[in-house]
Amino acid sequence: MHLSNPGNPRLKEVQKLEKHAHRKATGLFSVEGLREINLAFKAGYEFDKIFICEEKIKETESYNLNFLKIIADDKVNTVSEAAYDAIAYRGSTEGIVAVLKQKEHSLNDLALPENPLLLVIEGVEKPGNLGAMLRTADAVGVDAVLLCDMGTDLYNPNVIRSGIGTVFTNKIAVDSTRNIIDFLKQKKITTYAASLQAKKIYYEFDYRKPIAFVVGEEANGLSALWQSNADEKLIISMNGTIDSLNVSVSAAVLLYEALRQRKVF
Numbered sequence: 001m002h003l004s005n006p007g008n009p010r011l012k013e014v015q016k017l018e019k020h021a022h023r024k025a026t027g028l029f030s031v032e033g034l035r036e037i038n039l040a041f042k043a044g045y046e047f048d049k050i051f052i053c054e055e056k057i058k059e060t061e062s063y064n065l066n067f068l069k070i071i072a073d074d075k076v077n078t079v080s081e082a083a084y085d086a087i088a089y090r091g092s093t094e095g096i097v098a099v100l101k102q103k104e105h106s107l108n109d110l111a112l113p114e115n116p117l118l119l120v121i122e123g124v125e126k127p128g129n130l131g132a133m134l135r136t137a138d139a140v141g142v143d144a145v146l147l148c149d150m151g152t153d154l155y156n157p158n159v160i161r162s163g164i165g166t167v168f169t170n171k172i173a174v175d176s177t178r179n180i181i182d183f184l185k186q187k188k189i190t191t192y193a194a195s196l197q198a199k200k201i202y203y204e205f206d207y208r209k210p211i212a213f214v215v216g217e218e219a220n221g222l223s224a225l226w227q228s229n230a231d232e233k234l235i236i237s238m239n240g241t242i243d244s245l246n247v248s249v250s251a252a253v254l255l256y257e258a259l260r261q262r263k264v265f
Helices: 009-016 020-026 034-042 066-070 081-087 127-140 157-162 177-186 224-229 247-261
Strands: 028-032 047-052 076-079 096-101 117-122 144-148 172-175 190-194 211-216 232-235
Touching: 009 047, 009 081, 009 096, 020 028, 028 034, 028 157, 034 066, 034 096, 047 081, 076 081, 117 127, 117 177, 117 247, 127 144, 127 157, 127 247, 144 177, 172 177, 177 224, 190 224, 190 247, 211 247
Parallel strands: 047 076, 117 144, 117 211, 144 172, 190 211, 190 232
Antiparallel strands: 028 096, 047 096
């Protein structure tokens, strides 16, 4: 089907997916860009619809349209440039938007290796921070990212954009803080919580065993529940005027220290 009118009801439905309430109600989300859509396809996400602007689409050696071969024709729509601009979230000339079905991210489905390295994120509200941490988690090769009591949802377009598609490359579980604490204790995974009140600096610990770093929303830090249940508390030394780092930077510092100790490089 070819769509030329920017006001087409199908396109209006895509626009609505920019809102959390509509994503939650429909179980769908939108993804823009060949790289991100290729990663979602490789991760086994189910396609609901695809919109392609032939005047703008640019395939590369790494990111192409080969996935269309196994997607039903009635899910694929070509669109005019004006119609595409109506649904393109980031205002670039990627030329493709897909609507995908959300996955369940259950703790019960999480398979971990013998000596896991995990990142736990609690209460983060800014999509850009979550996306940046998912990007770092992918770069480090963490075994899973656990999200608890979040202020933003995993399928926010800004999470996908800032994480350059690493929503689809990381193992992710989403649950309450209480359930994630219980899960980690059951698995005998030592938790290290970032805290401004901690006495020990982050590099004074041994991270060669099964561990999880726990980071929280910048304004208020970790919840009292995490503060009272973490096995250890750590701090990143600050030598300037301000007293804290961006949460995504803090997570990167901690994860790469663990990587250094494990001699993965």
